[in-house]
Amino acid sequence: MSPGSVADSAGPVAKLPRGRHGLSRDEVVRSQRNRIVVAMAEAMVARGYVGTTVAEILRRAGVSRETFYEQFRSKEDCFTAVYAEAAQLLLNRLADVGAGRSAADEPHRLEHLLGAYLDALAAEPAFARVFLVEVYAAGPDAIRRRVELQSTFADVIACTLDAHTDEQRFACQTLAAAVGAMVTARIAVGDLDGLRALREPLVQLVYRSGQLYGALEREPRE
The missing domain is CATH 1.10.10.60 (Homeodomain-like)
Structure with missing residues (x-):
């Protein structure tokens, strides 16, 4: 696989x-x-x-x-392998967003990032459930891996939004945590349409926040 x-x-x-x-x-x-x-x-x-x-x-x-x-x-060892596969799939999808981006996409790179993240979860609901829901039942090592992935996602958001100050990086951590909570709730109940629908309100929330999350020049879509 x-x-x-x-x-x-x-x-x-x-x-x-x-x-x-x-x-x-x-x-x-x-x-x-x-x-x-x-x-x-x-x-x-x-x-x-x-x-x-x-x-x-x-x-x-x-x-x-x-x-x-x-x-x-x-079984726990097998879960670790499943989790690693799910996490790598997600990270690959996010990396592909940056690799295929042109200069014209720069003002909309947050939309591309969140779209890729949400689409990856919706496309692989079984694997999304592994690292968003079942991970908390699999013991402390699995939870530690979940925390590490959450930190990586926060770093990706911070890089995307050009977060430079400690305050901006902390804001990106809170944004990643909020996104994690919202997507977990939708994956838990199988609401894939609701999962994808998070993209636009999340993007608009960041657009309305000035430079709270970073210094990226933003250009909201009409």
Whole structure:
């Protein structure tokens, strides 16, 4: 499962063909690991982290218990892999926004950033649920990873808005926290339309705030 193709996990997890398939051992191991990661994400949507058992993951992934424990030490270890995949997917989407931006896009780069963030969550609701909702049931290590990702998102916002002072950076941290709370609530209830609808009011909130969040020259769309 490549970071850019997790959307494929919305359907049944593809299994290796029976008999001789011509794949190398590394390819087989990678396929098995990807199927387990996707299966756990899907199982948590249905049952939550606490209610997801290793047996349920095996059933969905179509692998043996032996194969699971060759890849992961425990359910918590498997969750860590799912979380890393979800976080990397999100960070890749945000990085793509900056890479494809032209000079004409500069006044609207906050809109592009928030649009990419919200669209990425809406496109991958199972993985969004992993790091926004189920992470809090997975123990202190998982929560620490969530805090680190939240800090990274705040840094991206600060960079986007040209935040230079301590006050502006703190304002960007509060904005990231508010966005996190609002998107978590919508992911928790499956409100994907409401999730995408957050973009415009959030952008307008920043536009109305002068240089509270940073020194970016803003040009609201008509």
